[in-house]
Each structure stands twice: as C-alpha cells, then as structure tokens.
Amino acid sequence: MITRTRFNPPLAAVSRLALLAVCASALMPPAHAQRAHGAHEHGVAHLSVAIEGAELLIELSTPLDNLVGFEHAPATAAQRATLADAEARLSQGAELFRLPEAAGCVLAETVLDSPWPLQAGKEQPADHDHDHDHGVGAREGHADLIATYRFECARPAALDALRVELFDVFPRLRELRAVRAAESGQGAAVLKPGAAVLSL
Ligand SMILES: [Zn+2]
Structure with missing residues (x-):
C-alpha cells in the first residue's frame, strides 16, 4: 500500500472523481446542488464512490471538526496526538470501508490531504514551505x-455494497452524504449511524 500525505492522486482518478462530482450535483436535491462537493457543515461529510472496471475509488471530504473536534493548527500535545491518531485511522482504509469478500478487493493507494499532516514517520516534503494554507x-x-x-x-x-465504519471511529460524524457512479448506474444516499451501508 502506498500512503502519501500530499494530495497528488493519479490523473485518471482525479478525472473520474471530478466527473462523479458533476454527477453528484445532478443527483443532489436543489438545496445541495450548488455546493454538493465540499460543502462545510459540522457533523456532515461527503463520500463519492466510483467503480470503473476493476477499480473502486472512494473520496471522503469532511470538516476536520468531525474527526478531531477542532479546526485550527494543533496547539497542544493532546491536540497533536488527536490529529495524528485521526490521520492514522484514515490511513487504514480497509478498516473504514468494508467491501464484499467475494469481490477480492485490496487497498492499492491512499492519499490524505490533511490541513496539518502529522502522521508519525511522515516527513514534510523538502519543498514544503509554510506561507500558504494547507490542503x-x-x-x-x-x-x-x-x-x-x-x-x-x-x-x-x-x-x-459498501459498509462504512466511519461513524464508530469518528462519533462526531452524524451524517454521510454519499454518491456513487458505476457503469451500471448512479445514485445517492444518506448514511447515518446504524444505517451505514451504501448499495453499489
Ligand atoms: Zn468548520
């Protein structure tokens, strides 16, 4: 498994997820259409799932508050530990997204775009200056x-089907607005604690 902390996904994946975002706008109710992708509402996160051939792509976009309870650079050791733990949990995608065993899926790549990457053992890239906003x-x-x-x-x-385990790991998360796209069709669903299975 490859884990990177900079957001630099393969171009093919980007174009497919961008396409899905367009689809998501079309599928969302009008109130959500304008900001279907990346709308910022505490307690709510967005999930895009795309299946193309043998690849399944998942993009989770969430307010940081849902993960750690704050949205500023970590200022204390406790906040750094909380954020590092959240980033570590998010790196374990196979634990967060359960797929049918029969499908024989393996997690091939993970890209985390955290505003303050803290994962243990991850060095900041040498060209990473700090006069800009992260992520x-x-x-x-x-x-x-x-x-x-x-x-x-x-x-x-x-x-x-895709079973999402995020609600157990991040209890501040109350609602996951999901869209899916595959050659067989598209759809949208709202997942919640206790109802966290997305039909594919
Ligand atoms: Zn916020």
Whole structure:
C-alpha cells in the first residue's frame, strides 16, 4: 500500500472523481446542488464512490471538526496526538470501508490531504514551505480533510455494497452524504449511524 500525505492522486482518478462530482450535483436535491462537493457543515461529510472496471475509488471530504473536534493548527500535545491518531485511522482504509469478500478487493493507494499532516514517520516534503494554507485549507476559521482511496478488485461484479465504519471511529460524524457512479448506474444516499451501508 502506498500512503502519501500530499494530495497528488493519479490523473485518471482525479478525472473520474471530478466527473462523479458533476454527477453528484445532478443527483443532489436543489438545496445541495450548488455546493454538493465540499460543502462545510459540522457533523456532515461527503463520500463519492466510483467503480470503473476493476477499480473502486472512494473520496471522503469532511470538516476536520468531525474527526478531531477542532479546526485550527494543533496547539497542544493532546491536540497533536488527536490529529495524528485521526490521520492514522484514515490511513487504514480497509478498516473504514468494508467491501464484499467475494469481490477480492485490496487497498492499492491512499492519499490524505490533511490541513496539518502529522502522521508519525511522515516527513514534510523538502519543498514544503509554510506561507500558504494547507490542503483545502482553513477558510473563515474552518478546515476540511480529504481522503482518497483506490481499491483494486479481482471480481468487481461482486461489488454490491459498501459498509462504512466511519461513524464508530469518528462519533462526531452524524451524517454521510454519499454518491456513487458505476457503469451500471448512479445514485445517492444518506448514511447515518446504524444505517451505514451504501448499495453499489
Ligand atoms: Zn468548520
């Protein structure tokens, strides 16, 4: 598994997720259409799932508050530990997104775009200066984190559902607005604690 902390996904994945974002806008109710992707509402996160051939792509976009309870640069050892733990949990995509065993999926790539990357053992790139906002950045006192996962599946025809474990790991998260796109069709669903299975 490759884990990177800079947001630099493969171009093909970007174009597919961008396409999905367009689809998501079309599928969302009008109230959500204008900011379907990346709207910032505490307690709510957005999930995009795309299946293309043997690849399953997942993008999670969430206010940082849902993960750690604050949206500023960590100022204390406790806040640094909380954020590092959240980033570590998000790096374990196979624990957060459960796919049918029959599909034979393996997590091939994870990209975390955290506003303040803290994962143990991860060095800041040498060219990383600090005169800019990290990631999607802090805007008006808010900050988002985006995590992208690429699974490769031996039997994609068996991909019928995705169970999301995020609510147990991050209890501040109350609602996950999900969109999915595959060659077989598109759809949208709202996942909640106790109802966290997305039909594919
Ligand atoms: Zn916020």
